[in-house]
Amino acid sequence: MIPELGHQPDQDEEWIIVKRGNRQEKIRLHDYDDIYKIPGLYEQVFCQRLKCNSHRVVCDLLEEARGDMTDCRALDFGAGNGMVGEEIAKRGGDLVVGVDILSEAKEATERDRTGIYDKYYVMDLDDPDDKDIEKLKQYDFNTLISVAALGFDDIPPKAFLNAFNLIQNDGWIAFNIKDRFLSNNDDTGYKDIIAGICEDNLAILRKKRYCHRLSLSGKELNYIAIIGRKIKNVGLDELL
Ligand SMILES: C[S@@+](CC[C@H](N)C(=O)[O-])C[C@H]1O[C@@H](n2cnc3c(N)ncnc32)[C@H](O)[C@@H]1O
Structure with a gap:
């Protein structure tokens, strides 16, 4: 071709x-x-x-908004090979649990960042079974973090909302997303979902547009990092 x-x-x-x-x-x-x-x-x-620094950018913003990471019980969604978990642990987070859809991500984390996560699950939160949800509920998370994992063929909106609903009310929500997916050119569904949760479910405290990484041709690929506090669970039927 x-x-x-x-x-x-x-x-x-x-x-x-x-x-x-x-x-x-x-x-x-x-x-x-x-x-x-x-x-x-x-x-x-x-x-x-490609100069990607999003794992630090999102964790910096989260730490700045919280003031301190000591009581942070985080679900790292789309955890990959553990770079975000490592940042949370470095900053003194109490607990970090990774979830990714790929067994290769878990294997790479165990190989390259041994002991960073309190637990790492390979799960599909787009279609979770009750047992998966029960396993995650036991951690009583007060923070959801998802870096470089929303949109494209990665985490779909329903899976993101299922993760959102696992966080305590008043807990912290930290994520980044490509700027295009919050614009009128969005084809992932995230623009409407984020606008929808901002009405009743999430109070945004920090929003930062920055260069997530360069493309292979050297062009800046810009993302928006968002930090907020959860108000209440999302009704999936209302938003999807
Ligand atoms: C670009 S990597 C980011 C990894 C890590 N968050 C980081 O910042 O280095 C995106 C990750 O999202 C994961 N992912 C994609 N779809 C997913 C889904 N439906 N559920 C959970 N993880 C998913 C991929 O397997 C991949 O590990």
Whole structure:
């Protein structure tokens, strides 16, 4: 297939070639399962080359809004290979539980960031069974954090709302999302969902637009980080 002249790939279409011995492998940057299998590749590509710093940006804003992280009992949703969990632990969080849909994410976390999470679950919160919800409820979370994981083919709105409903009222909600997904060009459903929860369910305290990372061609990819306090559970039937 020959790409159209001048086609700028969206960020979920970007790919790299990884050389392993005398084999070359094409890996899409959003094929996280393949990326996590290679120790250090996620950090090298996203953090070192493409200057992604969102795990720190969102945690900085959360810490600033809370004043202190000591009683933080966090659900890290879309936890990947554990960079957000590491930030929370470094800042003195009481507890951090990771959830991701990929077993490769859990395996990479256990391999590269051993002991950071109090528990890490591979689960699909888009269609959770009662047992999964009961397992997560036992932690009595007062913080939801989700970094670089909403939209594209990643966490869908229903799964995000299920995670939101696992947090205590008055708890903290911290996430980032690509600016386009909060604009009229949104095709993920997040624009309406975030507007909907801001009416009755979430009081926003911090909002920051910043460069989440560079594209492979060096263009800034901007995200919006949002920190707020949960007011009450969302009725999924009302919003979806
Ligand atoms: C770009 S990575 C971000 C990882 C981590 N939060 C960070 O900032 O480094 C996105 C993560 O979201 C996860 N993800 C995608 N869809 C998901 C879903 N439905 N439920 C849970 N995790 C999901 C992916 O497996 C991947 O690990």
